[in-house]
Amino acid sequence: xxxxxLAELEADTSLEVGEIxxxxxxxxxxxxxRGDGQVSxxxxxxxxxxxxxxxxxxDGRPVAEIVxxxxxxxxxxxxxxxxxxxxxxxxxxxxxxxxxxxxxIGALNQSLAVWEMSPTATVIEHQIxxxxxxxxxxxxxAGGTLTSGGTEANFTAMLAARNSAVPNAxxxxxxxxxxxxxxxxxxxxxxxxxxxxxxxxxxKGIPIASRDHRMDVDLTVAALDRLRDEGKRVMAxxxxxxxxxxxxxxxxxxxxxxxxxxxxxLHVDAAHGASALLSARxxxxxxxxxxxxxxxxxxxxxxxxxxxxxxxxxxxEGDLERAFAQQAPYLFHAxxxxxxxxxxxxxxxxxxxxxxxxxxFAIQRFGSRGLGRLYDHLCGTARTLYDAIEERGDFENLHExxxxxxxxxxxxxxxxxxxxxxxxxxxxxxxxxxNRELRPRYNKEGTGWITATVLDGRPVLRVxxxxxxxxxxxxxxxxxxxxxxxxxxxxx
Numbered sequence: 001x002x003x004x005x006l007a008e009l010e011a012d013t014s015l016e017v018g019e020i021x022x023x024x025x026x027x028x029x030x031x032x033x034r035g036d037g038q039v040s041x042x043x044x045x046x047x048x049x050x051x052x053x054x055x056x057x058x059d060g061r062p063v064a065e066i067v068x069x070x071x072x073x074x075x076x077x078x079x080x081x082x083x084x085x086x087x088x089x090x091x092x093x094x095x096x097x098x099x100x101x102x103x104x105i106g107a108l109n110q111s112l113a114v115w116e117m118s119p120t121a122t123v124i125e126h127q128i129x130x131x132x133x134x135x136x137x138x139x140x141x142a143g144g145t146l147t148s149g150g151t152e153a154n155f156t157a158m159l160a161a162r163n164s165a166v167p168n169a170x171x172x173x174x175x176x177x178x179x180x181x182x183x184x185x186x187x188x189x190x191x192x193x194x195x196x197x198x199x200x201x202x203x204k205g206i207p208i209a210s211r212d213h214r215m216d217v218d219l220t221v222a223a224l225d226r227l228r229d230e231g232k233r234v235m236a237x238x239x240x241x242x243x244x245x246x247x248x249x250x251x252x253x254x255x256x257x258x259x260x261x262x263x264x265x266l267h268v269d270a271a272h273g274a275s276a277l278l279s280a281r282x283x284x285x286x287x288x289x290x291x292x293x294x295x296x297x298x299x300x301x302x303x304x305x306x307x308x309x310x311x312x313x314x315x316x317e318g319d320l321e322r323a324f325a326q327q328a329p330y331l332f333h334a335x336x337x338x339x340x341x342x343x344x345x346x347x348x349x350x351x352x353x354x355x356x357x358x359x360x361f362a363i364q365r366f367g368s369r370g371l372g373r374l375y376d377h378l379c380g381t382a383r384t385l386y387d388a389i390e391e392r393g394d395f396e397n398l399h400e401x402x403x404x405x406x407x408x409x410x411x412x413x414x415x416x417x418x419x420x421x422x423x424x425x426x427x428x429x430x431x432x433x434x435n436r437e438l439r440p441r442y443n444k445e446g447t448g449w450i451t452a453t454v455l456d457g458r459p460v461l462r463v464x465x466x467x468x469x470x471x472x473x474x475x476x477x478x479x480x481x482x483x484x485x486x487x488x489x490x491x492x
Contacts, residue, residue, distance in 0.1 A: 012063065018103070020067055025099060028075060032082040035474065039086050039449040041077035048077060084469040085448040087478065090244070090272060090405075093467035094306040097365050101358040102306060110354040112146070113344030121354035122341055128356060128363070132297065133313050135277045135368075137290030143317025145347045146310065146356050150271030151190040152348060153296035153312035154238075158194040160294060160314060160323040161236040161265040170325060174199050179235035182206045182223050184215030184250060186243040188269055200235070213399055213455075215239055215250040221258055228262075236265040241286060241295075242273025242302075245453050245462070246398075247382075247405030249273055249285035256291025268295040271310070273403060275302035278372035279379075283402060293319065299359050302375050302404070304466070309355045320346040374468060378404040381465040385475045394483065398455055404465040407455050409435055410486055428458070434486060435459045442485045448478050 011017070031037065041048070051073055080086060081093040110118035112125060125146060133142035147153040158181070162169055165179045178200035183191050185207045195205040206227075208219050220237065227234055237259050239250040252268060259266040268289060274297035276282045277289075289295060293315050300309040314320050324345055344350055362371065382401040389395045389408055398407045412434055436459045439452040451462045461482070 008060070017063055020063060021103070022100075024067060024071060024075070027071070028080075029082060029096065032080050032084075033469065035084045035469075037083070038077075038080070038446040039083045040079045040443060040446065042444050042446055043077055079449070081467060082469065083449075084467055084471065084474045085477065086467055087463040087465060087470060087474075088449045088451050089466075090301050090464050091307070091466060092301060092304040093469065094300075095304045095362050095365075097361055098304070098306045098358040101361050105354050105357050108354060108357075111350070112352040112354055112356070113342065113347065113350045115341040115343075118354055121356055122343060124360050125343060125356040126341065128359060129311070129313065131363075132274075132277075132311065133315075136274065136292075136295060136297075136313060137287075138313065138315045141316055141318075142313060143320055143346060144311055144313035145320065145343050146352070146359075147296075147312055147347070148308045148349070149300065149310035150188060150269065150296050150298050151193070153271065153298070153310050154188065154190040154267070154269055155194045155197065156312045156320070156323070156348065157267045157294035157296060157314070158191070158198060158236065158238075160319045161267060162198050162200075163323045163325075164265060164293075164319065165233060165235040167322075177233075178204050179233035180204050180206055180227055181236050181238060182208060182220060182227075182234060183238035184208050184240055184243075185210055186213065186215070186245050186248070187238055187240055188244055188271070191238050191269065213243065213246045213248045215255065217251050217254050217258075220255060224258065224262065224264070234262075234264050236267050238267045238269060239292075240273075241268055241270035241283075241289075242276070242403055242405075244272070245405075245455060246407055247272065247401060247403035247464075248399070249283045249402055252285045252288025252291065254288070256288040260291050265294070266292045268292045271296045271298040272301050272405075275299070275371070275375050276403065278303070278368050279375050280369075280372055281376065299362075301466075302378065303359070303362065303371055304374060304468075305355075305358055305362060309359055317346070324348075377468055378465045381470050381475070382406045382463070384472050385463060385465075385478070388472075388475055388479060392479065395479065398460055405462065407453065407460045407462045409458075409460050410438055410482055412486060412490075432459055434489065435461060437489055438482060438486055441489065442482055445481070445485060448474075448481050450478070 081091060110121045112118050112121060115122045129144040133144060147156065166174055181195050181204060183205060192202060192205055196202045206223050208215050208223060210216060224234060237255065239252055239255050241249050256266050274295060277286060295313050297311045297313060299305045300307050382404045385406055386397055386401050389397050394411055396409050396411055398409060411431060439450060439461055443449050453460060453462045
C-alpha cells in the first residue's frame with residue numbers, strides 16, 4: 001500500500017526508475033536482434049484475455065514488480081516488429097532515437113493546438129511542414145499539420161476539398177446534389193470512409209478500375225468526361241502514391257495534368273509513398289505531386305517513426321484554415337503577425353502530442369539523405385525477395401515491387417506459367433485454397449509473420465519490408481518456412 005502518494009510521485013522521477021524502463025526497451029531491441037524466438041503469439045485472444053482477468057487494483061505496487069509482469073505478460077506475446085522475420089503490415093520497426101524521444105515528449109506533454117501551450121514544438125512543426133512541402137513541390141504558401149495517421153490526413157484533405165467545392169457546407173450542409181469523388185479501386189478504405197462521413201453518400205464515390213495495379217488513366221478521364229457531360233460537379237480526384245495492396249504509384253503526372261487543366265482538386269494519398277521523395281531514386285510518378293492541392297504523408301511508415309506520426313499538407317495553407325473555419329476565442333489568438341501560428345485552426349485535434357519532436361530528432365540525427373538510404377534499403381529487401389522468387393519454380397511474383405511491398409503466390413506442384421498462358425480451373429481452385437490457408441498457419445507457427453490480400457479476385461501472400469534488420473538470409477528463410485508449412489497442409 002502507498003501511504004505518501006506525493007513522495008511516490010517524486011520517487012518515480014528518478015534516473016533509477018527511468019533506467020528500469022529503458023532497460024525493458026533495450027532488452028527488447030537485443031532479444032529481437034538475433035532473429036530467433038516467436039515473431040508474434042500462437043495464443044488466442046481468449047487465452048490472452050484470461051491472463052489479464054482481475055479486479056481493478058485498489059492499491060499500487062512497486063515499479064520493478066509491475067515491469068517484471070510487463071515483460072512476462074505483455075511483451076512476450078506482443079508483435080515484435082524489430083524481429084527480422086517480421087514482414088507484415090505497414091507498421092515500422094521504429095528508429096531507436098524516435099523510441100527514446102517518446103519519453104521526452106510524454107514528459108513535456110505539450111498540446112500542439114495552441115502556440116502558447118507549445119511554443120517551441122509549434123515552431124518546429126511549421127518548420128518541418130515547410131521542409132516537406134518544398135520536397136513535394138509546393139510553394140511558400142503551403143501549410144499542413146501532423147495527424148494521427150493517414151486516415152485523419154486523408155479525411156482532413158477531403159474536408160478541405162469539400163469546403164472548396166461547397167463553400168457554404170459548414171453552415172447549410174451539402175444540399176440535395178452533393179459533388180462526386182473519383183478514386184482508384186486500390187485506394188485506402190479511408191477514402192471511401194471519408195466520402196460517407198462527409199455526408200455526400202458512398203454513391204457519390206466513383207471507383208476507377210486498375211491497369212497493372214494502378215489507377216487506369218483512360219478510365220479516369222472517361223469518368224470525368226461523363227460527369228461533365230451530365231452537368232455533375234467533381235469535388236476531387238484521389239490518386240495514390242504507394243497503394244496498400246502492392247505499393248504501386250498511380251500516374252500522378254498524367255492524372256495531375258488532367259486535374260490542373262479542368263480545375264479539379266487533386267488529392268494524393270501518399271501516406272506510404274511520399275517518403276520516396278527522400279530516396280536517391282524517387283519514382284517518376286512523384287514528379288506529378290506538384291499538381292496536387294493536398295497530400296497525406298505518414299512518417300511513421302517509411303521514415304520509420306513510432307506511431308503516431310502522420311501529416312497532411314496543402315499547397316495553400318488557407319485551404320486548411322477555411323475547412324475548419326469557426327471561432328474559438330478562448331484558445332486561438334491572432335498575434336502581431338497576420339498569420340496565426342496556432343495549429344488548432346488547421347486540425348481536428350485540440351489535445352495533440354508533440355509527436356513532431358521525434359520527427360525533428362530523426363531528421364537531425366540522420367538527415368534527409370540518411371532517411372532516404374533507409375527507404376532504399378527497405379525497397380531493396382523487397383527486390384531481394386522478388387529475385388529469389390524468380391529463381392524458383394514453386395512461387396510466382398504477381399508484380400515487380402515499386403516500393404517495399406510485394407505480392408506473390410505459392411504454386412505447390414503447379415508449374416509456372418509463361419506469359420499469356422492461363423491455369424486450368426482445378427489448378428486455380430487448389431492454389432487459391434492453399435494460399436488462403438498458408439498465411440495463418442505460417443504465422444501461428446511463429447518463426448515469421450506476413451500478411452495477405454486479394455488481388456484480381458484471388459487470395460495472395462503479401463509482405464511489407466518495414467524492418468532494416470531484414471536481409472537476404474531472412475528472405476530465404478521465409479520461402480523455406482512457407483514451403484514447410486505447405487507440405488504439412490498437404491499431409492493433413
